[in-house]
Structures are given as C-alpha cells and as structure tokens.
Amino acid sequence: MERIVFEVDEGAKKAYNSLSSDNKKQLQTAVNVWLKKRANDENFDAYQDFLDGIGAKAVENGLTPEILDQLLKTND
Secondary structure, eight states, rough: OOOOOOOHHHHHHHHHHHHHHHHHHHHHHHHHHHHHHHHHHHHHHHHHHHHHHHHHHHHHTOOOOHHHHHHHHHTT
C-alpha cells in the first residue's frame, strides 16, 4: 500500500481519530475503491471520447450505416 495525505476539517479529524482500528481499515478500503472507480470512470470517458472521434471522422469520410453493414458482412 502507498500512503497519501489529504486535508480534512477538524470534525472529520476527530471522527477519524475516534474510529477503531478495524473501522479505519474499512474506511481506507472504501476510499481506495472509490478512488479506483473515479480513475476508471475518467479513463472510460476518455476512451468514449476517443471512439466518438473515430466515429465522427468515419462519417466525415463518407461512412454510412449501409457501407458499414456491407463491410461487416464481407469480413465474415
């Protein structure tokens, strides 16, 4: 595990310090999962933008649903 540091207000600090060791581990796990999900969501958004760009470029170059269908059928 890696250590990160972030600031919280006094109330959050007191609440964290009052947690049992097990509850602190549960909170750390929850934050870990949340941060990973955020990173995955951002990566997915970037990937979706990339695919949208490819689709737009294909349409600009004359690709139609009919042509795409023909291309997909000929590759079978």
